[in-house]
Amino acid sequence: MGQSHHSQLAEAHPSGGRSSDPIIEQIQQQILSGRLPNNTPLPSERDLMAQFSASRTVIREAVATLASRGLVEARPRYRPIVRKPGYDTALNSVGSIVQLMLKQQGGVESLFQSRVFVERGLVRDAALAADRGDIAALKEALAVNAAARKDSEDFFRTDVAFHGVLYRIPRNPIFATLHIAYTDWLAPHWSQMERSPERNEINYASHLAIYTAILERDPDAAEEALVTHLTTAWEHVRETFGPKWRAAQEEKTDGKL
Amino acid sequence: MGQSHHSQLAEAHPSGGRSSDPIIEQIQQQILSGRLPNNTPLPSERDLMAQFSASRTVIREAVATLASRGLVEARPRYRPIVRKPGYDTALNSVGSIVQLMLKQQGGVESLFQSRVFVERGLVRDAALAADRGDIAALKEALAVNAAARKDSEDFFRTDVAFHGVLYRIPRNPIFATLHIAYTDWLAPHWSQMERSPERNEINYASHLAIYTAILERDPDAAEEALVTHLTTAWEHVRETFGPKWRAAQEEKTDGKL
DNA sequence: TCAGTCGTATTGTCGGACCAAAGGATAGAA
């Protein structure tokens, strides 16, 4: 954790800025102001050349930067599409780095630990402050989860959905996004894990315990139920993805080089 | 929150990939493997052209992408410098989008709410599981904070440091990074807030209360002390940055257009 | 040994060109 705070707030380089910077800002403003409508293609590069009287090089660089920020979605041969930034936009931009971090020693462990931390707080707060609607949503998600016990595929999906309800209780878009982040980033571990109806029963029982504790307004019980739920599931993951799996992964990435 | 999960894990576009993609991956591997040493400049673009037998266009695009991912730091006229990715790297890449989100309605409120949530959990865990070293670190940070009460500048810094100790107790780099994120992103609100020795006294008293509660292994008291601490400080911020300040900010960004 | 100067290498930007693919228009078939 070096000295690189790199505050984007203040321009640290008073000297030469790229000539694409002002263009980036202008297009960004046009997107934010709606002058460039959401989900519509960007003007052609040649049009942009005329509009900003810049070379195609600069235009392309500007568009590329916008794409890296997630304000436009640029598929290889297609016209870039305007994407008004949302909380999920941030996810895409960190995605590639997170993938790298997860491959490093203890990466997944750290991420999973943070997830446990967050969900502990979530169930605690749910037990303390969930309103009628929240409880109903939890009950509904639990019922759907129960109905899917036979089909491991469905169970996994409804499992994720149940946890998602917890993340939506604070009515804070950051948490909703966080849930997507956890499921996306930990997906390669959870989804490929060996699944079985027996496992589903165990996990469903955990969900039920969590729900019950919330219903009874018992934050400590809810937290404990969640911790045992996640840690046991995690232990199962760890034994599924042992050193052998990790070695195979490394082999795969090495082959890519 | 649309349907765009956009899992980076699987290549969604089996058709045309950019010709810079393989180059990006190779350079990335070279950085990760240490073949391109950390904190050293990247080879010149012409060298890279020869190495990958590609045109300067694709080389430049590759380097730009690497820069957007934070694996190289590219100042305008300088040679890009290799930066082995760390947790803080992720911060830089989200930075620009976060700045946009914060300007939207309720952006800062959501972020602040999440911070309160996190720190509540942190002080709870600290009260339950902080070891001798953690306590000592807290005590030290508190003492430094106390000594700085007269100087609002110093107090602000030591205030941040005190909270930082809490984030480091879990020994999880994600939390340490999260602290940097909160302080960076909320800095324009905290730092420009009106400061005074009286305020410092109040905040120090809050810190002391938190520390005391942790020392007494009382998670509920610690959590409550933290909540009152942050919310009162936040109220003070909100009255400092009222609608007038917000309007001024918008005016500023409009002027940029 | 250090400071200033000069030349060279490198990056940023430009213009033009071509290719391949996407998108739209058009003609022909059902």
Place this chain on the structure above:
DNA sequence: TTCTATCCTTTGGTCCGACAATACGACTGA
């Protein structure tokens, strides 16, 4: 008329060559 296959135009991706500005390194002189 409607659908489909084909043609043509547009557009993004890539390459090449060139030039200006400047960062860097060497060289010179004190």
